[in-house]
Amino acid sequence: EPEVTQTPSHQVTQMGQEVILRCVPISNHLYFYWYRQILGQKVEFLVSFYNNEISEKSEIFDDQFSVERPDGSNFTLKIRSTKLEDSAMYFCASSSTQSTSYEQYFGPGTRLTVT
Amino acid sequence: AQRVTQPEKLLSVFKGAPVELKCNYSYSGSPELFWYVQYSRQRLQLLLRHISRESIKGFTADLNKGETSFHLKKPFAQEEDSAMYYCALKSSATNKLIFGTGTLLAVQP
Numbered sequence: 001e002p003e004v005t006q007t008p009s010h011q012v013t014q015m016g017q018e019v020i021l022r023c024v025p026i027s028n029h030l031y032f033y034w035y036r037q038i039l040g041q042k043v044e045f046l047v048s049f050y051n052n053e054i055s056e057k058s059e060i061f062d063d064q065f066s067v068e069r070p071d072g073s074n075f076t077l078k079i080r081s082t083k084l085e086d087s088a089m090y091f092c093a094s095s096s097t098q099s100t101s102y103e104q105y106f107g108p109g110t111r112l113t114v115t
Numbered sequence: 116a117q118r119v120t121q122p123e124k125l126l127s128v129f130k131g132a133p134v135e136l137k138c139n140y141s142y143s144g145s146p147e148l149f150w151y152v153q154y155s156r157q158r159l160q161l162l163l164r165h166i167s168r169e170s171i172k173g174f175t176a177d178l179n180k181g182e183t184s185f186h187l188k189k190p191f192a193q194e195e196d197s198a199m200y201y202c203a204l205k206s207s208a209t210n211k212l213i214f215g216t217g218t219l220l221a222v223q224p
Contacts, residue, residue: 004158031210043159043201045211056209091159095210104212106151106159 002026004107006092012113013082021077021110023092032075033093033104034067036060043091049075082114117142119204121215128192129223136187136218138176138202146204148178148185149212153199162187162200172196192222 005024013019025032034046047057049067066078075094079086089111093104118141128134140146150162163171165178165185176187185202202215 033210035212035214042216043212043214045213048210050210056211058211102210103161103164104210108158 004092004094004105006090006107006110008110009108010111010113012115015084015114016081019079019082019112021079021090021092021112023075023077023107024073025075025092025094026096026105027073029094029096029105031055031095031097031102032067032069033095034077035091035093035106036088037091037109038085038088046077079112082112084114087112087114117146117204117206117213119202119213119215121200121202121218123218124216125219125221127221127223130194131191134187134189134192134196134220134222136200136202136220138185138187138215140183140185140202140204142183142204142206145207147207148176149203149205150174150176150185150187151201151203151214153201153217155198159201192220194222194224196220197222 007022032049035043037043045058047061048055064080068076089109091109092107095102095104120139122137148165151159152162153159174189176185178185199217199219201217203212205212
């Protein structure tokens with residue numbers, strides 16, 4: 001069964017550094033998402049991406065964040081200058097359609113630790 | 116504002132006992148409601164959605180618009196049901212999922 005994959009599984013970085021989190025969505029999916037979960041808190045939507053552009057973003061997704069689909073398979077989340085409060089689990093998801101029967105398939109997550 | 120509330124952080128039951136995981140939502144239109152489950156060391160996966168009115172692994176959930184609830188129920192809990200359960204809402208206008216804080220279900224032998 002196809003799955004969403006994410007690399008790395010754990011990333012440790014120093015405050016102020018740039019990080020890129022990588023995701024490979026399911027191959028025939030058209031909609032891509034990033035969510036994050038700070039330890040002990042709820043899973044929060046960051047951004048959705050369709051047809052090579054952002055279709056929606058949350059207030060968390062400020063100018064420090066960007067997303068890109070650099071080729072036909074990868075979907076990346078870049079944090080330009082990390083802050084301590086960016087430490088969280090970051091989940092990528094993809095879905096094939098926006099219809100009422102759609103399902104978002106989640107990756108295993110990347111744990112980002114900012115020191 | 117769109118919001119999902121799961122009032123219980125932890126629900127501990129014995130094997131064979133009934134389970135009800137509570138979920139209430141706040142949304143002005145017609146929401147789509149989902150239950151996602153995360154077993155230990157595994158990814159989030161869809162358990163069921165209100166629109167299909169199905170039973171998965173013995174779990175059911177009914178959307179009650181009057182009470183704005185979507186509680187997850189199972190008549191007889193199994194140890195393998197132990198996991199984190201998240202209720203989520205999707206608005207008709209967007210694709211984003213709005214999650215509750217989750218309830219950890221622990222089924223004791």
